[in-house]
Amino acid sequence: MIGLLSTVFAATTMSFLSVASHRVAAPARGDLMTAVRVLVGTRKGAFVLTSDAKRKEWEVDGPHFAGWEVYHVNGSPVDPSRLYASQSTGWFGQLIQRSDDGGKTWSPVDNHFEYDGVPGTHQWYDGTPHPWEFARVWHLEPSLTDPDTVYAGVEDAAMFRTVDGGQSWHELSGLREHGTGSSWQPGAGGMCLHTIVQDPSAPGRLYAAISAAGVFRSDDEGQSWRPVNHGLKSEGIPDSDAEVGHCVHRIALHPDRPETLFMQKHWDVMRTDDAAESWREISGNLPTDFGFVVDIHAHEPDTVYVVPITSDSQHFPYEGKLQVFRSRTGGDEWEALTEGLPQRDCYVNVLRDAMAVDSVDECGVYFGTTGGQVYASADSGDSWEPIVRDLPAVLSVEVQTLA
Amino acid sequence: MIRVVLPAHLRNLAQVTGEVSLEVDGEPTQSSVLDALEARYPVLCGTIRDRASQRRRAFVRFFACEQDLSHEPPDAPLPAAVAQGSEPFLIVGAMAGG
Numbered sequence: 314m315i316g317l318l319s320t321v322f323a324a325t326t327m328s329f330l331s332v333a334s335h336r337v338a339a340p341a342r343g344d345l346m347t348a349v350r351v352l353v354g355t356r357k358g359a360f361v362l363t364s365d366a367k368r369k370e371w372e373v374d375g376p377h378f379a380g381w382e383v384y385h386v387n388g389s390p391v392d393p394s395r396l397y398a399s400q401s402t403g404w405f406g407q408l409i410q411r412s413d414d415g416g417k418t419w420s421p422v423d424n425h426f427e428y429d430g431v432p433g434t435h436q437w438y439d440g441t442p443h444p445w446e447f448a449r450v451w452h453l454e455p456s457l458t459d460p461d462t463v464y465a466g467v468e469d470a471a472m473f474r475t476v477d478g479g480q481s482w483h484e485l486s487g488l489r490e491h492g493t494g495s496s497w498q499p500g501a502g503g504m505c506l507h508t509i510v511q512d513p514s515a516p517g518r519l520y521a522a523i524s525a526a527g528v529f530r531s532d533d534e535g536q537s538w539r540p541v542n543h544g545l546k547s548e549g550i551p552d553s554d555a556e557v558g559h560c561v562h563r564i565a566l567h568p569d570r571p572e573t574l575f576m577q578k579h580w581d582v583m584r585t586d587d588a589a590e591s592w593r594e595i596s597g598n599l600p601t602d603f604g605f606v607v608d609i610h611a612h613e614p615d616t617v618y619v620v621p622i623t624s625d626s627q628h629f630p631y632e633g634k635l636q637v638f639r640s641r642t643g644g645d646e647w648e649a650l651t652e653g654l655p656q657r658d659c660y661v662n663v664l665r666d667a668m669a670v671d672s673v674d675e676c677g678v679y680f681g682t683t684g685g686q687v688y689a690s691a692d693s694g695d696s697w698e699p700i701v702r703d704l705p706a707v708l709s710v711e712v713q714t715l716a
Numbered sequence: 717m718i719r720v721v722l723p724a725h726l727r728n729l730a731q732v733t734g735e736v737s738l739e740v741d742g743e744p745t746q747s748s749v750l751d752a753l754e755a756r757y758p759v760l761c762g763t764i765r766d767r768a769s770q771r772r773r774a775f776v777r778f779f780a781c782e783q784d785l786s787h788e789p790p791d792a793p794l795p796a797a798v799a800q801g802s803e804p805f806l807i808v809g810a811m812a813g814g
Contacts, residue, residue, distance in 0.1 A: 380725060404775040404813040405725060405763035421729065421759045425767050 349671045350415065350713045351679055352396065353687055354383035357705035359398055361386075361416040364700075366673050368691040371700045377419060378410065385666055385709045386416075387453045392460035393713045397479060399450040399465075407449050409465075411479050422479030426450070426467055429486035435469065436498035445469045445489070452666060452709075454509035458516075464535070466506035470497060470523045472535060485535035488521060493540060493557045500524030500560045500579070507665055508564050512571045512588075520574070520589065525550075525560035528576070530589055544585075544592030545578060562605045563665045567614040575617050575644070577607040577665075582619055584644050595644025600631045606668035610693060611676040615643040618670075618678060618694060620663040629660040637680070639694050653697035654688065661686070666709035673714055681707025718744050718794075719804035720753060726764070726807065730757040735804055744799050746778060747790040764807060775813035779806040 347366035353359065358376025377383075378400045389395040396412040398419065407426065410419040426447050437443035448468040456462035461478040464485075471489045473482040488506075497504060505524055512518035517534045520541075527542040540557050550558040560579035567573065576583040576592065580603050583592040596602035601621045610616035617640045623631050630636065635654040638647040661684035671677040678690045685704035688697045720736045727733065738752040747770075754761050761767060764776055770790075772778070778785045781795045781803050797803035 402725065402813065404723070404773070404809040406766075406773060407762065408729070408759075424762050427768055 347673060348715045349673065349677060350388075350393075350715060351669070351687065351689070351700065352386035352388065352416065352709075352711040352713070353681055353704065353707060354386050354398070354666075354709035355681075355685070355705035355707050356382055359383040359386050359400075359416075360701070360704060362687065362700050368671075368673070368677050368689055369698075373701055374416065376705075377416070381408075382449075383708065384449060384451050385453050385711075387455055387711050388415075388713045389455040389460040390457050393715060395455070395460040395478075397453045397455060397463055399453055401449045407447070409450065409453075409479050409482075423475070423481050426465070426473055426482055427484070428471060428489070429484045432469075432471075432489065434495055435504060436496060438499055440498075442495070445471070448503060451505045451507045452509055454511065457511050457513050464509045464511075464519070466509050466521065468503045468505035470504050470506040470526065472506055472509065472521055474535065485531075487536050488529055488531070488538040491529070491538045491540075493526070496557060497523060497526040498558070508561075510564055510566050510574070512566065513568045514571045518571075518588070520564060520566070522561040522564050522576075524562065525579075526557045527559040527561050528564060528589055541589035542592070543590065544594075545583065546581070547579065549579075563607050565607050565609050565617075567609045570614040573614065573643075575607050575609060577604045577619055579603065579625060582607065582644065595640070597640070597645035597647055599638055599647050600636075604663075605665040606663055606680060608668045608670055608678070610678075611670050611672040612674075613641070613676075616641050616693070617644060618668065619647075620668070620680060622662060628662045633657055633659050635659040635661070635682075637678070637690075637694055637697075650690075650694045650697070652695065653690075659684075664708055667707050669710050669712040671712045671714045677712065679710050679712050681710045683707065717801045718749055718752070718798065719801055720749065721804045721806045723807060723809045725809070726760060729759045729763065732757075737801075744794045745791050746785065746788065746794065749794065749805055775810040777808045777810050779808055780804070 351362040358379045360375030362371050364371045381400045384399045386398040394415045398410040400408045408424045409422050411422045412419045432445035434442035450465050452466035454464040462476045465473040472485045475482050508522035510520040519531045521529045529538045530541045531538045545559045546553045547559045562577045564576045572588045573586050582596045584595045585592045604622045608618050634656045637650040640647045661682035668680040676693045678694050681687045683706040686702045687700045690697045718738045740748050740752050780798045
């Protein structure tokens with residue numbers, strides 16, 4: 314392909330010999346070659362932050378794709394030098410960029426996302442039928458087994474897949490066409506497919522989450538889908554426990570216990586232990602259970618993180634205090650993590666794709682804010698420090714653990 | 717030879733500096749100029765015109781000879797000064813974008 318858009322930055326001095334995939338393999342204790350690479354998408358470009366396993370000193374590369382919105386940057390678990398980025402603007406639409414060298418250089422790949430057939434209508438903000446229109450790619454989820462296969466979650470909600478490293482994209486239209494699509498409606502951010510989760514223990518099992526429709530599961534590599542929202546209750550829809558219509562903000566799965574998923578819904582933090590056949594609320598003692606992110610400790614499947622946000626009408630931390638809440642009991646009982654985070658006058662948001670964990674022995678936790686800070690904890694959340702504090706608004710954070 | 721001026725983001729994508737010069741067969745129109753542009757720089761496919769409908773993206777404007785040609789039919793002939801290469805065809809990001 315022609316064209317390397319981004320500036321080529323000075324190569325880091327580290328040489329990554331082999332790479333452990335996200336959350337899967339922990340490096341040997343004390344391995345000084347272990348490093349982490351944090352991939353940050355922002356309103357005005359992408360940034361790549363690298364550190365050794367101590368996670369105290371960071372190199373900052375960027376902006377890549379300066380001036381463009383980068384909704385997501387993500388790496389292949391099987392070939393972490395292979396990165397994919399979603400680059401867009403209102404002016405010029407969508408591009409997908411690919412890097413084969415860990416984010417130093419990038420090349421544009423195919424940007425043609427065409428819905429299968431005549432895509433029909435969904436609900437518009439005013440409740441009227443509205444034709445499906447492609448707006449942007451929110452989320453890129455590389456396959457757990459093949460670096461050339463990537464799932465893309467797009468707005469208006471649909472899932473696409475490439476099996477040739479981004480040279481062509483094809484809709485997995487069984488999701489959009491499974492039967493409830495005409496009743497899906499946009500959340501405040503648009504009608505987006507924002508979360509894609511693969512079950513490493515059950516090849517072919519995929520989850521997708523759509524605002525505002527809910528969670529959907531496929532057991533055949535995305536060919537056929539069904540809604541899996543039993544137990545969710547939402548105000549703002551005519552039938553509070555309807556099959557679809559729920560504004561799910563994020564779901565997370567731990568590879569060691571893949572039947573369990575955690576969810577941050579518009580309101581309510583939820584959990585399932587039967588592969589999303591049924592959900593129960595685990596908000597417990599959270600000060601507010603509105604929020605966007607949810608993630609799970611790399612080595613403790615019952616340790617869960619959320620960032621409570623005041624409410625649907627006040628998208629900033631509760632009482633102006635930026636607090637991560639951690640449950641060590643798989644929900645219901647939560648503790649506030651505040652060390653190193655601003656505890657007054659903080660009115661940023663933490664968006665749904667903006668939290669990640671590394672798989673270093675002492676799990677690192679990362680999140681980005683709409684105020685441009687990327688906070689990191691190298692001790693499972695006990696204490697936090699900003700890696701950077703003045704980036705454009707952060708849309709997404711991923712981390713790769715490199716060994 | 718048709719002269720085309722791209723906005724900065726698209727110059728970066730196409731890896732060009734300054735104007736682009738294109739050979740277009742026959743009487744040049746918006747469509748034929750954009751076809752030639754996309755053929756030379758495939759990375760620009762979808763960035764100026766919607767890939768499916770081939771319609772101008774909402775936040776892109778076409779100017780030439782101090783005129784806004786954005787709402788001209790895509791197959792209408794471009795002004796003679798553009799066809800002769802004395803004036804460039806300007807592709808502009810709308811003021812409301814960004």
